[in-house]
Amino acid sequence: MKLAIVIPAHNEEKTIGKVIREIPRRIPEIKEVEVIVVDDGSTDRTVSEALKAGADRFVQHKVNKGLAVSFRDGLDAALESGADIIVNTDGDFQYNQGEIPTLIKPIMDGKADLVLTDRNVWNLRHMPVSKKIGNKIATYIVRFLAGFPVKDAQSGFRAYSRETALQLNILSDYTYVQEMIIQAVFKKMKIAQVPCDFRAREGESRLISNIWSYAKRAGLTIVLTYVHYKPLKIFLSIGLFLMLLGSVLGLRVLIHYLSTGLVSPYIPTAILTAILLIVGFQVLMMGLVADSINANRRIMEKILYLMKRNK
Ligand SMILES: Nc1nc2c(ncn2[C@@H]2O[C@H](COP(=O)(O)OP(=O)(O)O)[C@@H](O)[C@H]2O)c(=O)[nH]1
Ligand SMILES: [Mg+2]
Structure with a gap:
């Protein structure tokens, strides 16, 4: 079994090294762990820091193409390198990579095609209330449209099998997290959910500079995904x-x-x-x-x- 860890990163020089060093390289029943960094036009030392920390493979964009495009390219790279299981994590050190073995367990046991994580946003002391509410609203919209009791539609820490990765076709250019859930439900994939840690972010969010613009773009993606399928x-x-x-x-x-x-x-x-x-x-x-x-x-x-x- 080969495990690929895909990390999309845009100017994460301060944290990318810590993230990579935290990834467990020895996991029972996993023969090889490969770390793939998708550098999305970073203008800082993200790539050299990742290299120093032991990243195995890079996908590089000369200019910033956005998270969803980076996600797709990371996925393709993982498939190409022969990964049986793929984990997506962030380069900002908010997720705890020590949880990767728990995350992939339902897939290894053949119990799930896709494993989502729940950050339990209400109980996060470092998350502003406005962001908590936004998260909850988006989760409920996805829940309603997909008809699946998703607990946290925005968490980017996820695992999926090779078969799942082959079947997902993300169309959005901005964010893929909600689209993936709606697609997975409509494609009748087996979804598991596990709780996860979520640390405070060091520095500014790269993805969400303005909560309204995020809501608009994510909302449009959610609605379009639904319309595409139904x-x-x-x-x-x-x-x-x-x-x-x-x-x-x-x-x-x-x-x-x-x-x-x-x-x-x-x-x-x-x-x-x-x-x-x-x-x-x-x-x-x-x-x-x-x-x-x-x-x-x-x-x-x-x-x-x-x-x-x-x-
Ligand atoms: N490839 C790529 N990654 C991005 C972009 N924006 C954010 N990210 C990465 O996506 C992950 C989540 O972004 P983050 O800023 O932490 O979003 P938040 O946690 O939702 O506020 C991090 O690893 C970022 O480096 C982008 O434009 N391109
Ligand atoms: Mg983050």
């Missing part, structure tokens, strides 16, 4: 709702027309009815088109999976 459900409900509303309004006009032979004084209602019925029908049709696109996507994902697996 377009029929969404468009069908919106379309049917509009058509139902139109029908109810139209009924009043129709009854009046049948008893008097006149549309007036209900002409505005009649117009609204027509608009609602037409728009509703179009939304319904959009759902059918989106569903066909989704069917295509599934076929392409299958091809991609087979290609990556046989490479």
Whole structure:
């Protein structure tokens, strides 16, 4: 069994070395532990510090491409190097790498495809209340959309099997954490959750400079992921709702027309009815088109999976 630890890092010279040194290199039943650092256009000494601490492999971006792109590239590098299990951790020393053996256990035991961690954000003394609330809201949205009782959708400390890594296709360029959960649930993967430590960050967050901009971008990713996977459900409900509303309004006009032979004084209602019925029908049709696109996507994902697996 080969384990790959993937660390996306953007200007983490102060902590990357500590993170790498904390990674246990000897784990029962694991033959090899490989540390892969994805340097996302760092302008400080992140790479040399990582090298000094014993990083085995680097993926380097000349310019900053964002966390989600780095995640994808790290994943590809891990697959390429033949990893059976992949762990994602952060380069900022907030996670405790000593927990890696516990994290991968459900996968080694064949009990899970994906292991998420729960930072238990409410009880973190160092996290500001606004961030706690934001975390909770995002977790609940993911929980609601995915229909899975996720405890902490934002934790980046995760483990997955090679098979899972081959099947995940992250589309976002910014953050991947929520998208991965929604996809994993819709792809019927087995998900386990374990509690984890979460230390205070030394220095500023690289990812979240502004909580509102994060909420906007993460929110859009969450909604888009859902729409990509369940377009029929969404468009069908919106379309049917509009058509139902139109029908109810139209009924009043129709009854009046049948008893008097006149549309007036209900002409505005009649117009609204027509608009609602037409728009509703179009939304319904959009759902059918989106569903066909989704069917295509599934076929392409299958091809991609087979290609990556046989490479
Ligand atoms: N590759 C890459 N990594 C990033 C970027 N932004 C943040 N990270 C890394 O992602 C991890 C989590 O980011 P962090 O700033 O700690 O986010 P927070 O803990 O959610 O506030 C850290 O290892 C960062 O170095 C980025 O633009 N590119
Ligand atoms: Mg962090």
